[in-house]
Amino acid sequence: MLLLSLQQTLLLVGTLLSTSALAAPSTPSHLDACGLLANKNVSFLSVTDVANCYQAVPFNSTRAKTTLETVHTLFKDYYVFTDAALNPRAPKPFKNEPIDVLKRLEMIGRTKYTSDFQFHMDIRATIEALKDGHASYDVLCYGAYAFVNRLALHAPVVNGTQQLRVFSDTQDNEYKGCIVEKINGRPAWPYMKNWATNVLGYSHDPNARLNIALATQVYRRDLGRFDTFDGFFATRTVPPESDAIEYQLRCEGASKPVKVFGEWIVQPTKEDIKFDSVESFVKNVCLAPEDDGSGHGPTPTPVLIPTPSPDGPHPGLDVQEFPGAEKILEGNGTVFYHLKEQPHIGVMVIHSFDIAPTEVEGKVVFEGLKALNSRNVTNLVIDFQANVGGYVELSAIVVQLLFPNKSPLDVLLEADQRVTKPLQQAALHGYKANNTEYMDASLLVDLKTGLPYKDNSIFSRPVTLTRNGRKNLYTERTALFVPTIPQSQVDVVKTFPWTNNANNIRVITDGRSGSATGMTTYFLTSEHNVEAFVVGGTAGEDMSMFSFAGASVLALSDIQQTYKGLGAIT
Structure with a gap:
């Protein structure tokens, strides 16, 4: 079975890892593209420098074959939305084309490649096309640098008209507030919408993708306050198309538009790996194992968020203060x-x-x-902006503290699970085992009894269903078991003026909410009739409250460790 050879691809498939070139020799020992990159002053790196090094990595057909087989297996045997992605009609405001991810991967396998970088970018594009925030593909080789543009943009409505404007400018905010009329010679607003729709893979809602592309607020747990992220149009992990973006701006008080070249600032994303040639780049970056100490393989790099310097905030960004509100309590996520x-x-x-x-x-x-x-508060606003999910158990706690259960099944979201032979093999060994995620039937609820399954029958006796023209085996409908909150807490919260009172609660999202956050929003709005408001997107267009369904994010190494721990593979 293919899983026996997955170890070979740990270095090529997984979450984004970051590496850089530091302390390179003053005189290049190799005048190839990566040698030139390594020996250039970091302050003067360009997109072209990085792209040339990436393109110079030789294509290894053996590794590529193993990588593609592995990715195909992951989507054939483990990805829960492989059949759902074939859906030709998404409900509004979602927009998507049906994606047969297996066929697309097979087409890549039939393509004759000479560029390793292009091979991996084609796999990445295939997975991005699913528009699923849980599915991503990034490679050790090509996460060594990040690219931050001079200008960050946003899209406020001014005097009834939505305009693309400069939110911040890293060069002394010279152009902050200017209207963006054109980007790379084309009208700015449709250019931005098309870019967000076609490039970003986060959501089926194009307006949620627009929110991700533009500058936004995020809560910085490390700083204990809100800060600003420039957005994925201005902050990228894959080399942009050119060394700069050409903007045409119209600024207040100016008699005519001005052309501005928004240069990309190239930033190494790690500081302890050296290279001085294509060969050493492949050895020290592409094939460098990195472990977080848990035995679960590569450690993901957090999404790039500007970190304020000791002397003040990130250039061009305002520190987000709320003089009209008093912070009264803070946890790690709340x-x-x-x-x-x-x-x-x-x-x-x-x-x-x-x-x-x-x-x-x-x-x-x-x-x-x-x-x-x-404090005699009677009305509650719940802000889920930029919350992309987490633990279902915490989601269930939040819902129950606002609308206490009338029965234990009230906060269970019913679903079925696609069943494959490798999944059955893991489930056979995984009943009441540790760290087996959805492969342990004891963690799932038998909806006929309302109790966790007492055996492995949900996986051993699946049913055949046809979805979007494809037949597959599925479990009966079930739900992940979550505990109810203590009665002592119920007795306290039931006296609050908003408890079981949808009229006293409002929800705010920006469409990016996903996974456990999407489940929370669903229960509050659909089951308990709480009114929700969505911020951002395009003025006058509907927008989704949340972007993607609840599921687990598993790296390839997580699946390997599960099978090894269960004794299902050596």
Whole structure:
């Protein structure tokens, strides 16, 4: 079975790893593209320098074959949306074409490549086309540098008209606030929308992708406040098309438009790997194993967010302060504010559900709600902007603290699971085993009894279903088991003015909410009739509250470790 050889590809497939060239010799020992890159002053690196090195990496047909077989196996045997991606009709405001990811990967396998970089970019583009925030493909070789543009953009509505404007300018904010009329010679607004729609793979909603492309606020847990991220149009991990973006700007007080070249600032993303040639780049970057100490392989690099210097904020960015609100309590994923001029309103910002242990953060939510109630708050605003998900258990706790269960099944989201022979093999060994994710039937609820499964029958006795023209085996409908909150907490929260009262709760999202956050939003709006507001996108167009369904994010190494731990492979 293919999984026996997956170890060979740990160095090529997985989450984004970052590497850089430092302390290279002053005189190049090799005058190839990577040698030139390594010996250039970091302050003067260009997109072309990096792209030339990437393109110079030789194509290895043996490694490519193993990599492609591995990726094909992952999507054939483990990816839960392989059949769902064939859906030709997405409900509005989602827009997508049906994607047969297996056929596209097979087409790549029939293509004659000479460029390793192009081979991997084609796989990446195939997976990005799924528009699924849970599915990504990045390679050790090609995450060594990040690219940050001089200008970050946003799209405010001014006097009833939505305009693309400069949000920040790293060169003393010279062009901050200027209207962007053209990008690379084309009208700016349709250019930006097309770029976000065609390049980004985060959501089926093009307006959610637009929000991701533009500058946005994010909560910085390390700083204890909101900060600004320039957006993925201005911050990239793959070499852009050219060394600069050409903007045509119209600035206040100017008699005519001005052309500005937004140069890309090239930033190494790690500081401890050296190379001085294509050969050493391949050896020290492409094939360099990196472990986070857990035995689970490569460590993901966080999304690039500008880090303020000790002397002040990131150039061109305003520190986000809220003089009209008092911060009253903060956990690792949750912050509570009390509005000063509207003291009947409290704000619960949940910027991440990816917090463990979940019961500890759940206690933070409980204490925060208690604190708001003690201040005579009657109305609650829940802000999910930029929250891309995390643990289902924490999602269930939040919902239950606002709308306590009437039955244990109230916060369970029903679904079925595609069943394959490798999954059955893992499930056979995985019942009540540790760290087996969805391969352990004891973690799933038998909806007929409302209790966890007592055996492996949900996987051993699947049913055949046809979805979008493709037949496959599926489990019966089930749900991930989540515990109910303690009765002692129910007794306290049931006295709060917003508990079980949708009229006193509002939800804010920006369409990027996904996974566990999407599940929370679904329960609050669809099951409990809470009104939700979505911020951003295109004025006058509908927008989704959340972007992608709940599922687990598993790296290739996670699946390997599961099978090894269960004794399913050597």
